[in-house]
Amino acid sequence: MSLVFAGVCSHAPGITGREERAPRELRDPFYAAYDRMRRALEDSRPDAVIVIAAEHFANFFMNNMPAFAMGMAESYTGPIEAVDWLKVPKREIRGDPALSQRLITTILDTVDVAYAEEWRFDHGIMVPLHFLDPQNRMTVIPANINCQGPPLTPLHRAWAFGEAIRRAADAAPERIAVIGTGGISHWPATPDSGRINEPWDREFLGRWARNDRTAMLSYTDAETYAEAGQGGFEIRTFIAAAAAAGGPGQVLHYAPIPIYAVGCTVATMEIA
Amino acid sequence: MSLYQLSKLMFDLNRDGDLSDRFKQDPESVVCAYALTEEERGALLGPDIGLLYVLGVNGQLLMHYAALCGIEWSDYLQRMRDGVLVHGPVRAGIYALTTSPHTKVAG
Ligand SMILES: [Fe+2]
Numbered sequence: 407m408s409l410v411f412a413g414v415c416s417h418a419p420g421i422t423g424r425e426e427r428a429p430r431e432l433r434d435p436f437y438a439a440y441d442r443m444r445r446a447l448e449d450s451r452p453d454a455v456i457v458i459a460a461e462h463f464a465n466f467f468m469n470n471m472p473a474f475a476m477g478m479a480e481s482y483t484g485p486i487e488a489v490d491w492l493k494v495p496k497r498e499i500r501g502d503p504a505l506s507q508r509l510i511t512t513i514l515d516t517v518d519v520a521y522a523e524e525w526r527f528d529h530g531i532m533v534p535l536h537f538l539d540p541q542n543r544m545t546v547i548p549a550n551i552n553c554q555g556p557p558l559t560p561l562h563r564a565w566a567f568g569e570a571i572r573r574a575a576d577a578a579p580e581r582i583a584v585i586g587t588g589g590i591s592h593w594p595a596t597p598d599s600g601r602i603n604e605p606w607d608r609e610f611l612g613r614w615a616r617n618d619r620t621a622m623l624s625y626t627d628a629e630t631y632a633e634a635g636q637g638g639f640e641i642r643t644f645i646a647a648a649a650a651a652g653g654p655g656q657v658l659h660y661a662p663i664p665i666y667a668v669g670c671t672v673a674t675m676e677i678a
Numbered sequence: 679m680s681l682y683q684l685s686k687l688m689f690d691l692n693r694d695g696d697l698s699d700r701f702k703q704d705p706e707s708v709v710c711a712y713a714l715t716e717e718e719r720g721a722l723l724g725p726d727i728g729l730l731y732v733l734g735v736n737g738q739l740l741m742h743y744a745a746l747c748g749i750e751w752s753d754y755l756q757r758m759r760d761g762v763l764v765h766g767p768v769r770a771g772i773y774a775l776t777t778s779p780h781t782k783v784a785g
Contacts, residue, residue: 424751427785462738467689468682486692491745526693554738556772593783595737596773597758600784636737636772664784 409575411450411583412651413443413674414614414644415538417459418589419529420599420666422493422536427665439659439672440537446674447538452583454502454545455538456509456571457531458647460553460588460640464528472520473559474567476513477548478506484527484535492529494536499527499546505580506547512574517567519549534587551646553588553639561623564642568649575650586647588640591633592668598635600664606633607660607669610641615655617648617675637668653678681734681770683712684722688739691746698746727754728761734770752785 425433447455456476464486466472482499485492503523510521525548527535535546551567552559559567568584575582590610591603613621622645630638648655653676662669687709691698701708705723714722721729725747730740744754759779768774777783 424785463689463692463736467686469686487742488745491742554736593776595741596731597755597762597775597779597781598777598783599755601777631772635776667784 408582409572409584409650409677410452410581411447412585412647412677413447413672414586414647415440415443415534415672416589416668416670417530417533417587418592418594418666418668419487419492419533420668421533421670423491424665425493428663432661432663436659436661436663436670436672437537442658443672443674444538447583447585450583451581452544453580454505454547455583455585456547456549456575457534458549458551458571458584458586458643459530460643461528461530461550462554464526465522465524466550466552468555471552471555472550473552473563474517474519475522475550476506476510476519477501477525478503478510478521479523479525482525482527482546482548485532486526486528492532494529494532497542499535499542500544501547502545505578508578509547509571509574512577513567513570515570517563517570519567530587534585538585551642553642558627558639559642561625561642561645564645565619565623565649568646571646572650572652584647584650586643588643589637589668590641590644590671591635592637593635594637594667599667601635602662602664602669603634604662604669611657611660611671611673614644614648615657615673617652617654619649622648648675651675651677680713680715680718683714684718684730684733685735685739687712687722688735688743692739692742726761727757729765731758731761731773732765732768734768734773736771737773755785
């Protein structure tokens with residue numbers, strides 16, 4: 407039918423793995439925001455959810471790194487991380503290879519996306535699904551943008567990927583949801599883990615919520631690395647989600663939680 | 679310098695349960711299949727998390743390797759800071775320290 411839902415959220419592994427180490431007054435409103443997003447997602451009655459993630463070498467490595475990839479499997483598994491480390495139970499996630507194939511075929515008109523019939527989800531997808539689909543009921547199609555192994559996918563191509571996903575979703579009879587996941591500023595897995603540039607995050611979220619394409623695409627990677635860390639490269643997933651949605655965004659939650667290593671973000675965006 | 683091989687080994691360990699089981703039993707038998715320098719080999723087998731960090735291993739790989747070695751989160755962060763104090767600044771990659779090795783940011 408069309409795109410029926412768009413949103414973005416954080417995916418840092420500390421959100422579940424170090425859950426109990428955050429003060430409750432910071433953690434609980436964040437979890438409550440995920441729950442609001444879950445209800446909005448459910449209310450949109452999606453037949454499939456495309457999760458645009460920035461994965462961290464669970465599947466794609468520097469031996470053969472795609473700028474973009476989408477899953478085309480019957481089912482997926484995750485998390486790849488140890489259960490006692492991520493504190494998210496292992497599960498099998500239902501896919502839809504025929505729908506994937508139709509979407510990918512349309513996307514290939516404008517974006518050279520790799521397809522993958524095997525995909526093991528890491529925290530980039532599993533942490534959001536843990537909150538947004540706790541019953542494991544949804545059909546999921548994973549998508550990835552290389553935010554991790556330079557040379558990275560350019561921001562304007564991330565935008566083009568989002569536009570292509572929108573065109574493909576609108577051409578499909580199914581109801582499609584899109585969720586971008588990633589950090590804004592953060593320095594994950596370094597001794598700086600917990601450093602968060604809140605003014606930079608709020609500026610980015612402002613550009614994102616206005617769906618200001620020019621402003622979102624104006625960051626250089628050098629600036630992002632200096633001010634928002636290597637974790638900031640994941641703004642690509644937010645940018646792709648904005649391109650797919652087209653409307654203004656509503657930030658349901660933003661607050662730094664240092665032990666989770668990220669400014670914890672939950673937001674939805676109007677389809678326009 | 680074979681940072682790629684070092685990183686590839688961690689990528690493989692993270693994906694392959696049989697390989698990581700074998701690595702726990704007999705690490706040398708796994709490591710010999712990768713073209714590592716003596717420094718990299720020593721850092722890996724130590725494990726010297728601080729030196730691996732300084733060599734430029736991507737944090738997304740190193741954090742899972744540390745977990746595989748049974749190193750708790752706060753200890754992992756401290757070992758990286760100690761590595762910079764002992765071995766100097768991070769030599770490659772995009773996971774360089776941006777604060778001071780004496781600064782504990784969180785955890
Ligand atoms: Fe990430």
